[in-house]
Amino acid sequence: MRQHPEAALTVIRMATAAIFTAHGFQKIFTAGLPSVTETFTRSGVPLPLLTAPLSAVLELSGGLLLLLGLASRPLAGTLAALVVVTQLPGLLSGPVGWGRLEVPWLLLCGTLAVLIGGPGLTVSAGTRATHPPEGAGPRRRARPASRRTP
Structure with missing residues (x-):
């Protein structure tokens, strides 16, 4: 079976991004910043x-x-x-059940996967992100063979 690590990183990146986007939208437009500030204060x-x-x-x-x-x-x-700063205090302040831990844990793992492995495929025509493959160094131009005249 052929492996597709770039595609896997893309899935992780996009899923993590979708959750962050939804949470940011909710904090700004649904719950409102005063409510989020109050929650952060209590946590x-x-x-x-x-x-x-x-x-x-x-x-x-x-x-x-x-x-x-x-x-x-x-x-x-x-x-x-951001996940560590905003979620860790709340997790340490009370009993930690899986329900309180699962989303921060997945967001932390997703962001660390992208940080370590890179973005995977990007939207620019589905090409690989610009990072060199393992072991790739700077390319040198081949020198033309010198001709000796007798």
């Missing part, structure tokens, strides 16, 4: 007045950019840090 998230709007905007815009495969690795690292 013990540091600097909730700053973290709540930053989280909402980063999830929405970062999720959309990640969906397109743009700046995937830096975004994945930033979103992974």
Whole structure:
């Protein structure tokens, strides 16, 4: 069976991006930033007045950019840090059941997969993202053979 790691990374990236985009949209347009700030305050998230709007905007815009495969690795690292900062305090403050852990865990794993493995296939005509294959170094031009005259 043929392996398709680039396609697998694409699926992981797009699923993770869709969840972040939906959560960012919900925080901004459905729940509202005051409600998110209150939730962050109760959960013990540091600097909730700053973290709540930053989280909402980063999830929405970062999720959309990640969906397109743009700046995937830096975004994945930033979103992974966001998950740790916003979710860890709430998880440590009370009993941790699978229901509270599953979405943050999947988002963290998805962002780390993109950070480590790259974005997979991008929207630019379904081509591979621009990262060199393993072991590829800079190419050198072949030197023309020198001619010796007798």
